[in-house]
Amino acid sequence: MTVLIAGGGIAGLSLALTCHQIGVPCKVIEAAREVKPLGVGINLQPNAVRELMELGLGPQLGQIGICTKAFALYSKMGRLIWEEPRGEAAGYNWPQYSLHRGKLQMLLFETALERLGERAILTGANVVGYANEPCRVTAKIEHRDGQIEELSGSVLIGADGVHSNVRAQMYPDEGDALWSGNILWRATTRAKPFGNGATMAMAGHATHKFVTYPISEIDPVTGLADINWIAELSRDKAEGFRREDYSREAALEEFLPEFEGWQFDWLNVPKIIRGAERVYEYPMVDRDPLPTWRDGRVSLMGDAAHVMYPTGSNGASQAIIDARKLGRVFKDRGLNEKALYAYEDEMRPLTERTILANRGQGPGYIMEIVEQKCGGNFEKIEDVLSQEEMAAFASKYKATAGFPVDNLNASPPIIPICT
Numbered sequence: 277m278t279v280l281i282a283g284g285g286i287a288g289l290s291l292a293l294t295c296h297q298i299g300v301p302c303k304v305i306e307a308a309r310e311v312k313p314l315g316v317g318i319n320l321q322p323n324a325v326r327e328l329m330e331l332g333l334g335p336q337l338g339q340i341g342i343c344t345k346a347f348a349l350y351s352k353m354g355r356l357i358w359e360e361p362r363g364e365a366a367g368y369n370w371p372q373y374s375l376h377r378g379k380l381q382m383l384l385f386e387t388a389l390e391r392l393g394e395r396a397i398l399t400g401a402n403v404v405g406y407a408n409e410p411c412r413v414t415a416k417i418e419h420r421d422g423q424i425e426e427l428s429g430s431v432l433i434g435a436d437g438v439h440s441n442v443r444a445q446m447y448p449d450e451g452d453a454l455w456s457g458n459i460l461w462r463a464t465t466r467a468k469p470f471g472n473g474a475t476m477a478m479a480g481h482a483t484h485k486f487v488t489y490p491i492s493e494i495d496p497v498t499g500l501a502d503i504n505w506i507a508e509l510s511r512d513k514a515e516g517f518r519r520e521d522y523s524r525e526a527a528l529e530e531f532l533p534e535f536e537g538w539q540f541d542w543l544n545v546p547k548i549i550r551g552a553e554r555v556y557e558y559p560m561v562d563r564d565p566l567p568t569w570r571d572g573r574v575s576l577m578g579d580a581a582h583v584m585y586p587t588g589s590n591g592a593s594q595a596i597i598d599a600r601k602l603g604r605v606f607k608d609r610g611l612n613e614k615a616l617y618a619y620e621d622e623m624r625p626l627t628e629r630t631i632l633a634n635r636g637q638g639p640g641y642i643m644e645i646v647e648q649k650c651g652g653n654f655e656k657i658e659d660v661l662s663q664e665e666m667a668a669f670a671s672k673y674k675a676t677a678g679f680p681v682d683n684l685n686a687s688p689p690i691i692p693i694c695t
């Protein structure tokens with residue numbers, strides 16, 4: 277019997293490749309007619325990079341992403357608050373990659389086509405519901421031409437993102453995602469990278485923030501790289517928000533005036549913003565943790581299970597870890613409800629903690645404290661916060677999100693024997 281996967285995003289395709297690796301048949305059902313390289317920059321933490329390497333994608337990752345070496349926090353005045361090494365520079369056995377989401381999506385999609393064959397991926401097919409039966413589950417699929425098809429499998433995994441239909445059937449009263457009150461404007465700009473060309477930086481505080489990191493190598497001729505950036509501002513909650521859509525374009529005047537003064541010696545924020553060809557608007561949303569991800573032979577993964585604020589750069593990483601944990605339980609227990617229980621028992625508490633930690637600003641919490649204490653203006657950061665306090669917070673967040681360095685390096689791979 278088969279694993280039915282609703283959604284061919286980062287989560288669904290990672291699961292399909294994992295199923296193929298352990299010899300379990302699967303079928304991906306993807307709503308988009310054509311899979312395209314959409315999105316802007318994302319980060320893959322070392323725990324997720326390790327798993328993609330276990331899937332044999334290490335060399336390709338090295339070609340589409342750059343190894344992030346450091347993570348730095350600045351105040352809104354551009355003053356350095358905290359800097360720490362990342363990836364291999366921090367002692368992990370695997371790198372952290374910053375890369376374009378679309379390139380990762382296409383890498384997973386093309387590899388899945390090559391390894392599983394075209395018949396394993398159905399496109400233009402929207403999963404609109406499911407029905408549990410004693411020994412199988414049936415997914416109801418609506419094709420672009422309006423035709424309805426039913427496909428049966430041993431289990432159905434909802435990997436259908438923030439607007440998951442599978443989750444909506446499990447929780448019909450849940451409603452829309454929850455808006456934090458902040459809007460994110462996201463884009464890439466071809467520009468000279470700051471610092472060592474491999475640092476992720478955040479400047480500002482909870483209601484006025486700029487995040488940036490390069491997602492390509494520096495061109496040796498021009499000295500330029502693709503620089504990913506996110507400008508974040510809080511807005512009046514009473515005004516509501518436009519439903520989250522990763523492809524909604526925005527105009528610069530909606531947010532640029534509030535960053536005009538952010539011209540630091542290490543980064544000229546308004547110049548970077550003006551250099552973007554296209555800017556996308558996205559309301560910062562998440563959903564409350566669920567009491568269970570399971571309904572009979574159906575479970576959830578990725579954003580469908582645990583969409584979180586993107587403050588900790590781990591949405592895509594968590595989706596990949598979900599895929600590997602599902603593969604592990606399928607391998608150990610078979611395609612059944614017990615396997616889905618075991619997966620959820622391990623992953624739901626971890627992601628619940630991360631959703632809540634990200635509501636508390638995630639790693640950017642330190643910036644918020646600095647803003648509250650001195651408005652971001654200081655001579656020496658030690659007069660505001662000690663290095664020990666900041667280090668303790670940074671390692672606490674990594675532990676919450678499931679990638680503390682010693683644990684990860686010492687732990688065996690999630691799926692030990694590659695077949």
Ligand SMILES: Cc1cc2nc3c(=O)[nH]c(=O)nc-3n(C[C@H](O)[C@H](O)[C@H](O)COP(=O)(O)OP(=O)(O)OC[C@H]3O[C@@H](n4cnc5c(N)ncnc54)[C@H](O)[C@@H]3O)c2cc1C
Binds near residue numbers: 315
């Ligand atoms: C177009 C797009 C652009 C994005 N851009 C960014 C970005 O720039 N930065 C960032 O941090 N994150 C971005 N994300 C989100 C990021 O990919 C996820 O947070 C993370 O990777 C978790 O992946 P996921 O597979 O759970 O969800 P997603 O990557 O959202 O994938 C969900 C997939 O399910 C499909 N789908 C949805 N509903 C159905 C249905 N009913 N039936 C079948 N298929 C369905 C979608 O078409 C999509 O392919 C983007 C997501 C999408 C879909």
